[in-house]
Amino acid sequence: MNWVKKFGEIGVMWKLNPDNHEGAHALLTSGNHSDGFVNCSKIAEDPALVSEVATALIEMVNEVLGDVKPEYVVGPAYGAITFAHEVARQLGVKFAFTEVAYTDEGKMQIMKRFDIPKGARVLVIEDVKSTGMSALKTIASLEELGIDVLPVVGLIINRSGDPTLGDKKVVALVDVKMNIYPEDGCSICKTGSEAVRPKGNWEKLAR
Numbered sequence: 001m002n003w004v005k006k007f008g009e010i011g012v013m014w015k016l017n018p019d020n021h022e023g024a025h026a027l028l029t030s031g032n033h034s035d036g037f038v039n040c041s042k043i044a045e046d047p048a049l050v051s052e053v054a055t056a057l058i059e060m061v062n063e064v065l066g067d068v069k070p071e072y073v074v075g076p077a078y079g080a081i082t083f084a085h086e087v088a089r090q091l092g093v094k095f096a097f098t099e100v101a102y103t104d105e106g107k108m109q110i111m112k113r114f115d116i117p118k119g120a121r122v123l124v125i126e127d128v129k130s131t132g133m134s135a136l137k138t139i140a141s142l143e144e145l146g147i148d149v150l151p152v153v154g155l156i157i158n159r160s161g162d163p164t165l166g167d168k169k170v171v172a173l174v175d176v177k178m179n180i181y182p183e184d185g186c187s188i189c190k191t192g193s194e195a196v197r198p199k200g201n202w203e204k205l206a207r
C-alpha cells in the first residue's frame, strides 16, 4: 500500500510541493503556518480503513518486537483510541486509553478508567507525532505504575522528523517532516503562496 498516496487522496495528509507557487499552504488552528497537514479523523471515520491501517502497523511493530507479544494496547485519547482498539482486537489482546488530566505538573495523560496490572507488557499506539507530548506522557504515566511499556511505539503518521519517543523507537506508516512557521516569519508566505485552513480548502493546497 502506498500510504502517502492513499492518505493524500482522502484528505488525511497533505505536504507542500515547494515548486507550485500558485497553490496555498496550511493555516493551522494555532495560527501558525505549515508546509504540511494531517487529519487522522479521515481514517477513523472509515472502519474498514482503520482495520487495514492496524494490520499494516502490527506488521511493522512485529518486525521490531520479534517474539515479544503485548498483553495490552494503549493509546492517548481521543485521536489514538480507534486505532489502539483495532490493533488490540487484531492481536487478540486487551485495550485501554489514557486521557488528559490537569495536575500540579501541568497537562498530563493518565489512565483513569482502566486497571492494567504491574509488569504487564503494553504496546503504545498513537495516530500522529507532532511534538510527541501526548505519547510521551502516556508512556511516563504507564511506567510510573510499574507497567512494562514495550520499546517500540506504532504511529500512523510521524510528522516530527524524529524516529524516537524518549527511549522508545518509533515506527510509522508514513514518515514525513512537516515544518511549522509563525505567521510573521513564514518563508512560504514570502514565495507568494496564500495560507488557508486545509479543511474546506483541500483543492487549493499546492501539489
Ligand SMILES: [Zn+2]
Residues within 6 Å of the ligand: 025, 033, 034, 181, 183, 186, 187, 188, 189, 190, 194, 195
Ligand atoms: Zn505562511
